[in-house]
Amino acid sequence: MLGYSIAIRRLQCLVRFLVGQNKNRLHSTMTTVPGIEADALNVLRSITPTLDLTRHKGQAGKIAVIGGCREYTGAPYFSAISALKIGADLSHVFCTKDAAPVIKSYSPELIVHPILEESYSVRDEDKRSISAKVLAEVNKWMERFDCLVVGPGLGRDPFLLDCVSDIMKHARHSNVPMVIDGDGLFLVTNCLDLVSGYPLAVLTPNVYEYRRLVEKVLNCEVDSQDGTEQLLSLAKRVGGVTILRKGKSDLISDGESVKSVSIYGSPRRCGGQGDVLSGSVAVFLYWARQRVAELEPRSNPTMLGGIAGSILVRKAALLAFENKRRSTLTGDIIECLGMSLEDICPVNRHR
Amino acid sequence: MLGYSIAIRRLQCLVRFLVGQNKNRLHSTMTTVPGIEADALNVLRSITPTLDLTRHKGQAGKIAVIGGCREYTGAPYFSAISALKIGADLSHVFCTKDAAPVIKSYSPELIVHPILEESYSVRDEDKRSISAKVLAEVNKWMERFDCLVVGPGLGRDPFLLDCVSDIMKHARHSNVPMVIDGDGLFLVTNCLDLVSGYPLAVLTPNVYEYRRLVEKVLNCEVDSQDGTEQLLSLAKRVGGVTILRKGKSDLISDGESVKSVSIYGSPRRCGGQGDVLSGSVAVFLYWARQRVAELEPRSNPTMLGGIAGSILVRKAALLAFENKRRSTLTGDIIECLGMSLEDICPVNRHR
Numbered sequence: 208m209l210g211y212s213i214a215i216r217r218l219q220c221l222v223r224f225l226v227g228q229n230k231n232r233l234h235s236t237m238t239t240v241p242g243i244e245a246d247a248l249n250v251l252r253s254i255t256p257t258l259d260l261t262r263h264k265g266q267a268g269k270i271a272v273i274g275g276c277r278e279y280t281g282a283p284y285f286s287a288i289s290a291l292k293i294g295a296d297l298s299h300v301f302c303t304k305d306a307a308p309v310i311k312s313y314s315p316e317l318i319v320h321p322i323l324e325e326s327y328s329v330r331d332e333d334k335r336s337i338s339a340k341v342l343a344e345v346n347k348w349m350e351r352f353d354c355l356v357v358g359p360g361l362g363r364d365p366f367l368l369d370c371v372s373d374i375m376k377h378a379r380h381s382n383v384p385m386v387i388d389g390d391g392l393f394l395v396t397n398c399l400d401l402v403s404g405y406p407l408a409v410l411t412p413n414v415y416e417y418r419r420l421v422e423k424v425l426n427c428e429v430d431s432q433d434g435t436e437q438l439l440s441l442a443k444r445v446g447g448v449t450i451l452r453k454g455k456s457d458l459i460s461d462g463e464s465v466k467s468v469s470i471y472g473s474p475r476r477c478g479g480q481g482d483v484l485s486g487s488v489a490v491f492l493y494w495a496r497q498r499v500a501e502l503e504p505r506s507n508p509t510m511l512g513g514i515a516g517s518i519l520v521r522k523a524a525l526l527a528f529e530n531k532r533r534s535t536l537t538g539d540i541i542e543c544l545g546m547s548l549e550d551i552c553p554v555n556r557h558r
Numbered sequence: 559m560l561g562y563s564i565a566i567r568r569l570q571c572l573v574r575f576l577v578g579q580n581k582n583r584l585h586s587t588m589t590t591v592p593g594i595e596a597d598a599l600n601v602l603r604s605i606t607p608t609l610d611l612t613r614h615k616g617q618a619g620k621i622a623v624i625g626g627c628r629e630y631t632g633a634p635y636f637s638a639i640s641a642l643k644i645g646a647d648l649s650h651v652f653c654t655k656d657a658a659p660v661i662k663s664y665s666p667e668l669i670v671h672p673i674l675e676e677s678y679s680v681r682d683e684d685k686r687s688i689s690a691k692v693l694a695e696v697n698k699w700m701e702r703f704d705c706l707v708v709g710p711g712l713g714r715d716p717f718l719l720d721c722v723s724d725i726m727k728h729a730r731h732s733n734v735p736m737v738i739d740g741d742g743l744f745l746v747t748n749c750l751d752l753v754s755g756y757p758l759a760v761l762t763p764n765v766y767e768y769r770r771l772v773e774k775v776l777n778c779e780v781d782s783q784d785g786t787e788q789l790l791s792l793a794k795r796v797g798g799v800t801i802l803r804k805g806k807s808d809l810i811s812d813g814e815s816v817k818s819v820s821i822y823g824s825p826r827r828c829g830g831q832g833d834v835l836s837g838s839v840a841v842f843l844y845w846a847r848q849r850v851a852e853l854e855p856r857s858n859p860t861m862l863g864g865i866a867g868s869i870l871v872r873k874a875a876l877l878a879f880e881n882k883r884r885s886t887l888t889g890d891i892i893e894c895l896g897m898s899l900e901d902i903c904p905v906n907r908h909r
Binding site for chain 2: 258259260261262263264265266267291292293294295296297308311312314315316317318319320321544545546548549553554
């Protein structure tokens with residue numbers, strides 16, 4: 208009898224330990240938006256590729272981040288390393304010469320191209336030739352990339368932004384998808400033609416960037432009452448690009464439908480989380496494009512990529528916050544991407 | 559009493575379920591190739607030197623990586639640090655001036671020589687003298703090295719590749735073994751004389767590099783039916799160099815025999831794993847040369863080095879993948895080299 212109760216106590220102890228290892232202790236904050244909440248966990252599972260030993264380097268994704276200047280080096284690193292941590296095979300960064308050694312030094316896992324130039328280092332008479340050289344350098348690689356992320360740590364130097372406009376036009380011409388964030392959104396808001404009508408573009412504005420976009424495109428203020436209708440109009444007006452509006456709930460629309468992702472998330476707002484999202488959406492967008500023909504009902508891969516990126520980063524942010532609380536930094540969230548993905552979509556699952 | 563045993567059974571059931579969720583479900587994938595599977599674990603054990611307190615710095619191996627340019631700094635780092643993590647005593651990198659500070663910043667364990675030059679930084683009239691200077695700098699060290707790794711992150715700058723050709727000729731003249739990967743294979747495929755007939759050369763092509771090699775040397779397409787025969791022909795035609803063809807199973811041939819290594823391995827294909835292999839093969843090749851006179855039957859040390867490098871990196875990749883899953887990066891694999899080696903061949907073993 209005593210033996211039984213000791214055995215039970217031991218087993219109970221083991222169960223508590225194992226349950227503690229498995230579960231997410233801060234529960235998802237289920238303030239879902241009624242009717243439009245995406246089935247984000249299943250979206251993520253449906254597009255994430257299975258892994259097997261016959262695959263070759265590059266098949267899980269080759270991502271390039273266009274960003275990184277004299278001032279900003281963390282943002283492009285966060286975006287590019289997030290892509291790898293989710294499962295991309297190769298992650299490139301195209302940045303200025305000043306930024307490159309620093310970004311390289313953050314991690315040997317990235318391939319960093321020191322090719323962009325800012326006005327301060329270029330004479331007026333050289334601008335044309337340097338601009339052509341920058342474009343030629345990026346174009347050598349363009350066809351190999353499965354998705355670009357344009358904007359993390361790009362800065363606002365006019366010459367640099369002109370070069371990036373050229374890169375975006377070429378990417379569009381080559382049908383390479385683009386996720387646009389940060390200073391890339393500044394560029395796009397001032398020159399909507401860069402993305403207008405391009406169905407493979409995803410914009411990921413925060414509250415300020417969204418306000419500027421609404422003011423520019425819809426010529427009105429942000430509607431705090433019916434945000435979904437306004438987002439739908441905005442995405443439609445920009446010709447069906449996908450817009451992921453970041454917030455307490457993330458709202459995603461391609462002008463045809465609106466979906467929200469409300470579960471998980473953390474109250475910490477340290478800089479850099481948007482970069483983790485842009486790198487994540489880039490990978491999921493590519494994966495969604497790979498699988499979209501098999502999916503029922505047929506869906507827009509940019510919507511699926513946005514939804515999957517949103518839920519994964521929200522889960523990783525929650526996990527990091529549970530552990531680090533107020534001291535949570537973006538690097539902590541990146542370290543939680545892998546276990547969050549494995550938790551939602553284990554490697555050994557059966558579809 | 560019955561209540562207790564039911565409770566125990568339920569708890570046992572729950573424990574099994576939870577353990578099942580937690581445990582590493584990816585076992586080694588034993589899809590061995592019949593007849594030619596190498597006894598890789600015993601090969602590794604037979605060539606790995608015992609350690610004792612009488613040994614001096616350098617006796618366990620002095621490796622040099624030729625690679626690292628403006629674009630690529632991670633690859634030479636991965637190769638050079640892997641050599642140290644397996645047990646080499648000294649690991650050098652010869653790279654361009656731009657790449658050196660970054661590679662140095664990854665680790666103070668490496669000795670990094672900023673001596674290579676790319677075309678963009680050299681005037682035509684200076685090329686001859688600079689080329690001579692580069693060669694003289696490397697030659698000062700050449701006799702001390704037990705193996706070179708040529709190619710990780712080398713890039714394809716024509717002037718730089720010319721200098722590296724000179725280095726390879728000198729290494730061959732000095733009977734220094736060479737492991738050739740990445741852009742080194744691009745160089746060698748275009749100039750087979752650099753390695754043709756040199757029995758101390760090991761080429762480590764991936765699927766794409768192998769295809770180019772087959773097309774160039776055998777003037778045909780890759781035979782997907784009988785890969786072993788074609789590999790044997792290829793190695794023979796290049797004059798008995800050893801070729802380690804990376805893939806689901808690694809295949810290794812010196813033109814005399816073919817061996818495969820199929821156990822372990824991971825489905826993750828993040829960039830950089832080839833660099834870990836090249837650094838590992840370099841160390842094992844040197845160790846095999848040290849011990850080959852004692853081994854029965856007498857074997858080709860380049861074959862033994864290839865087999866041992868293959869099995870160790872496959873085991874480390876599996877260990878890393880079991881822990882990190884989709885977020886496994888090359889740095890994680892490198893961190894598993896030591897425990898993988900200790901697991902296969904403990905320091906305190908008796909031969």
